[in-house]
Amino acid sequence: MKALExxxxxxxxxxxxPQAGGFTIAQDTLDEMKKRIEKFARANLKEENxxxxxxxxxxxxxxxxxxxxxxxxxxxEPFGEANKEPMFLLxxxxxxxxxxxxxxxGNGNGKKHLRLLLDISGNQKKAMAFHMGERKExxxxxxxxxxxxxxxxxxxxxxxxxxxxxxxxxVIQ
Numbered sequence: 001m002k003a004l005e006x007x008x009x010x011x012x013x014x015x016x017x018p019q020a021g022g023f024t025i026a027q028d029t030l031d032e033m034k035k036r037i038e039k040f041a042r043a044n045l046k047e048e049n050x051x052x053x054x055x056x057x058x059x060x061x062x063x064x065x066x067x068x069x070x071x072x073x074x075x076x077e078p079f080g081e082a083n084k085e086p087m088f089l090l091x092x093x094x095x096x097x098x099x100x101x102x103x104x105x106g107n108g109n110g111k112k113h114l115r116l117l118l119d120i121s122g123n124q125k126k127a128m129a130f131h132m133g134e135r136k137e138x139x140x141x142x143x144x145x146x147x148x149x150x151x152x153x154x155x156x157x158x159x160x161x162x163x164x165x166x167x168x169x170x171v172i173q
Contacts, residue, residue, distance in 0.1 A: 006040045007033050019081070054168055056148055060088040062121035067162055070151045087167055091146045094119040098141065100133045114139070118147075118164070126154060129166040144172040 004014045004021050010033055014023035025033055079085035096119050100111035114129040114136060127149070129135070139145070152165040 002044070003037055003040050007036050010036075052168070054087070054148055056087040056089045058086075058088055060090045060149075062090075062123065064088070065090070065120055065123070065125060065162070065164070070153070070162055073151060085150050087148055087150055089146065089148055090120070090164075092172060093145050093147060095139055095141055095143045095145060096124060098136070098139050100136050102133065114166075116166070118145075125164055126161065127164040127166050128152070129169065132166070132169075135169075138171050139169075146170045146172060 001016055001018065001021055004011065004016070004023055008014060010025065010029045012024040012026060014021065016022055073086055076083065076086070096117040098114055098116040100113065101115045102111045102113040112131055112133040114132050116127040116129065116139075118125050118127050127147070147164070147169045148167045149164040150167065152163050154161045154163045
């Protein structure tokens, strides 16, 4: 929004919030806007602004991966912008198996999600890593990961299973 505010004098209209913004501009001032936005970016953005930073609530331990913890977290719903869904760090989980899943999005990129089976201190849990299909090459069966995750429930054919929704992962060497 600050970038749009910096060119407000040439905009017909603009608005938004920290997650999204929009504007209306006359065609003949578009080049001027582009120059000024680029100047604003050079003056205000640093290299670290271009790296993904994910914050998590706490480090989870294998015993925390339970229905009891999931149900306690449900008490804090609904989650949204003002009440973010809790994310946890779980270290050193073993990859039992993994595969790319989901429909090809039509642009030749292939399947876009990863479905994993993880061994967490002897207990196997399903996990999904949405929009991370391209990271398949980083993972190996028997390999180990640190994961950032949300709790999730897999419901299918009347069965309910606690699973993990992976937000990011790091391969442990």
